[in-house]
Amino acid sequence: MDDTGQHLDHMRRTAPLVQNITNYVAMNIMANVMLAAGASPAMVHAREEAAEFTGLAQALTINIGTLSPAWADAMLESAVAAQAQGTPWILDPVAVGATGYRRDIGARLLDLAPTVIRGNASEIMALAGADASGKGADTADAVSQAQEAASALARRTGGVVAVTGPVDFVTDGTRNAEVANGHALMPRVTALGCSLTGIVGAFTVGQDPFEATVAALAFFGLAGEQAAEGVRGPGTFQVAFIDALYTMTPEDLARGARITLA
Ligand SMILES: Nc1ncnc2c1ncn2[C@@H]1O[C@H](COP(=O)(O)OP(=O)(O)O)[C@@H](O)[C@H]1O
Ligand SMILES: Cc1ncsc1CCOP(=O)(O)O
Ligand SMILES: [Mg+2]
Numbered sequence: 333m334d335d336t337g338q339h340l341d342h343m344r345r346t347a348p349l350v351q352n353i354t355n356y357v358a359m360n361i362m363a364n365v366m367l368a369a370g371a372s373p374a375m376v377h378a379r380e381e382a383a384e385f386t387g388l389a390q391a392l393t394i395n396i397g398t399l400s401p402a403w404a405d406a407m408l409e410s411a412v413a414a415q416a417q418g419t420p421w422i423l424d425p426v427a428v429g430a431t432g433y434r435r436d437i438g439a440r441l442l443d444l445a446p447t448v449i450r451g452n453a454s455e456i457m458a459l460a461g462a463d464a465s466g467k468g469a470d471t472a473d474a475v476s477q478a479q480e481a482a483s484a485l486a487r488r489t490g491g492v493v494a495v496t497g498p499v500d501f502v503t504d505g506t507r508n509a510e511v512a513n514g515h516a517l518m519p520r521v522t523a524l525g526c527s528l529t530g531i532v533g534a535f536t537v538g539q540d541p542f543e544a545t546v547a548a549l550a551f552f553g554l555a556g557e558q559a560a561e562g563v564r565g566p567g568t569f570q571v572a573f574i575d576a577l578y579t580m581t582p583e584d585l586a587r588g589a590r591i592t593l594a
Pocket of ligand 1: 451469471495496499515517518523525
């Protein structure tokens with residue numbers, strides 16, 4: 333088993349409790365994806381308990397997909413708690429460039445030094461203050477266009493930035509990697525990117541965030557490739573994808589990962 337396989341094995345043996353403050357669209361599929369992969373998700377977002385719960389969680393993910401003021405407060409308070417406790421936390425800046433409100437909350441979350449930022453190309457560019465296109469939650473820019481923005485964000489936060497798309501790009505400002513796993517049906521199912529952010533959170537527990545992120549992306553993309561075999565479209569793909577996350581062994585991942593380090 334290589335390092336990538338070992339990262340999956342470590343995540344499954346740890347079965348980490350991951351708190352997710354995510355969006356209404358993602359909640360169910362994200363929890364199912366995380367359970368199938370071997371993690372323990374909890375969707376906890378009420379302001380009255382979110383930061384307290386962060387004290388119990390081994391990782392936190394924050395997703396601004398269906399943002400509202402009470403949730404934004406909970407996000408900021410949980411991120412502060414995670415930062416203070418040294419708990420890894422992952423930012424998913426859904427459609428961050430679309431409105432002033434999202435840009436404002438995105439910038440305040442960025443100041444709390446996310447361990448990993450995972451988004452599509454338009455989101456990473458917008459978060460970095462670059463000219464981004466974006467189409468709601470979907471990208472209108474290519475991964476290659478977001479590489480500079482990703483590196484700038486990584487240097488600014490001291491964390492890892494992952495830009496996903498047909499070939500994913502991961503950087504910590506020094507180390508860079510490309511992950512070529514994935515399938516074109518993946519962006520045809522809503523909230524798969526959000527679900528991936530949960531998987532990244534689970535992989536970061538007890539592991540180097542750059543290596544963990546690369547392994548999580550390869551795992552997710554390879555499951556997409558396996559799921560696409562023999563399905564008729566996005567509906568059957570979604571079901572097959574959850575099964576592929578569940579059945580993939582660390583040895584399968586070691587064989588199928590297409591990672592280039594730069
Ligand atoms: N055209 C594509 N071909 C292969 N894999 C893709 C493609 N587009 C996205 N993916 C994969 O889908 C997953 C979600 O990424 P993405 O669609 O970029 O996120 P989001 O849903 O947040 O926009 C990632 O694993 C990514 O590698
Ligand atoms: C469609 C939509 N609208 C607000 S959040 C959301 C889900 C976005 O999910 P993803 O970024 O994984 O495609
Ligand atoms: Mg997304």
